[in-house]
Amino acid sequence: MKPFTFKQFEIQQSKDVFRVGTDGVLLGALTYVNAASKVLEVGTGTGLISLMLAQRNSKAKFLGIDINEEAANLTKLNFENSPFKSRLKNVHQDFKKFESKEKFDLIISNPPYFEESNSGKDKIARQTIELNFKQLISKSAELLSQEGIFSVIIPMEAGTDFIRIASENQFFLIRKINIKGIETANIKRLILEFSLIEKKLEESEFVIEKSPRQYSDQYLELTKEFHIFKGRN
Incomplete structure (x- = not known):
């Protein structure tokens, strides 16, 4: 499968591993990471x-974890081929069984979000078979540092349940980004950031396209250090 080329790194892809998509790009570009070590x-x-x-x-420094062996191997390849390889590690492991003596300043995930179905397409990556929201949230609460951030991107319709489960695990919602495909459309995704410390909620809106297949100025500005756009430097 053709690799996906960014300005500073390249992503090798596989038909058996969830490919580069807008959700991942948005989460990688919008999540607060400056304070994390x-x-x-x-x-x-x-x-x-x-x-x-x-x-x-x-x-x-970064640690990636994936229960899918092929995904873990692909991550390792992409980490090793990047200019940031000295700060990147990954493991093939079930997050539910993951243990760490150290806490993390940022825990981030583009989690499975569909209930189990008969579809075999991207089964582990898309469906909540191996990791559901409650498991993801409760384990993250154990591993997050006191002033750390837990950040996810999920479908809008899952937002209420996700926020409720997070609250049950002593997480406070501190940032919410409502994502629309185009300006006139309904909200399709949410980026949610949580903290173990209560803070004032910061809420904003993000629009991906100004018209079908035409990226918004907001998206172009956000991703200008990553994407290689035709006709743009």
Whole structure:
């Protein structure tokens, strides 16, 4: 499968691992990472999000984890081929069984979000078979540092349940980005950031396209250090 080329790194892809997509790019570009020194990505896939965050924060160290062996191997390849390789590590492991003596300043995930179905397409990456929201949230609460951030991107319709489960695990919602495909459309995705410390909620809106297949100025500005756009430097 054709690799996906960014300005500072390249993503090798596989038909059996969830490919580079807009959700991952948005999470990698919008999540607050500047204050983090230790970052954990849950469900790395290709390693895209960690690579974007490593480009944005030149001092942080990253650990990626994925239960899918092929995804873990692909992440390792993409990490090793990147200019940030000295700060990137990954493991093939079930997050539910993951243990760490150290806490993380940022835990980030583009988690499975569909209930189990008969579809075999991207089964582990898309469906909540191996890791559901409650498991992801409760384990992240154990591993997050006191002033750390837990960040995810999920479908809008899952937002209420996700926020409720997070609250039950002593997480406070501190940032919410409502993402629209185009300006006139309904909200399709949410980026949610949580903290173990209560803070004032910061809420904003992000529009991906100004018209079908035409990126918005907001998206072009956000991703200008990552994407290679035709006709743009």
